[in-house]
Amino acid sequence: MxxxxxxxxxxxxxxxxxxKAALITLYETLRTELGNSNIGITIVTPGLVKSALSQNEPAKAALGWIPMESAEKCGKAIVKSACRGDKYVVEPSWVNSLYALKVMCPDLVEFCNRFLFITADKTAPPTTDAPLQSFVPTELKSD
Structure with missing residues (x-):
């Protein structure tokens, strides 16, 4: 996963x-090393899935506009793919288009990511908070 x-x-x-990149490379390498053995490796690369983490208020505010799939639908797709012996499963399938976009238009991807997720209010005082601070549920933060 x-x-x-x-x-x-x-x-x-x-x-x-x-x-996650390390996991993908590890399992692609293992697949090569194992060759045509009886061991199948299906690499699962899901997009956003509706979960407790993606549904907390800060995450919802930041990511709520991105289409998310239910955990049940994603799970069913993963099991179906693994049973078929697929090498990869990307769920929801629209996430595949992001890979093509990244490969063909890397500058556009970088620009959009900066615009959507990095651009901040320039009048706000600088913060020393960790970048992920806003996505971590309040009950998990340590003071």
């Missing part, structure tokens, strides 16, 4: 993105 941010540069999640 990886994530589409393993190959899509989603801002403010750099360490998470890197860890």
């Amino acid at each position: 990886a994530s589409s941010v393993g190959w899509y540069p989603f801002p403010r999640f750099s360490f998470y993105n890197a860890s």
Whole structure:
């Protein structure tokens, strides 16, 4: 179970993105090393899924405009794909278009990501908070 941010540069999640990219590369390498063995590897790279984390207030405010899929529908697609022996499953399937966009128009992706997720109120005082602070549920923050 990886994530589409393993190959899509989603801002403010750099360490998470890197860890998911490492998973994808690890399993692609294992698939190569195992060759045509009886062990199948299906790499799952979901987009946003409706969950407790994606539905908390700060995350909803920041990401609520992005289409999300139910956890049940995503789970069913993953099981179906793994049973078929697919090498990859991307769910919801529209997330595949982000990969093509990233490969063909990397400057556009960077511009849009900056515009949508980085642009801040220039009149606000600078903050020393971690970038992900706004996405972490209040009950998980330590003082």
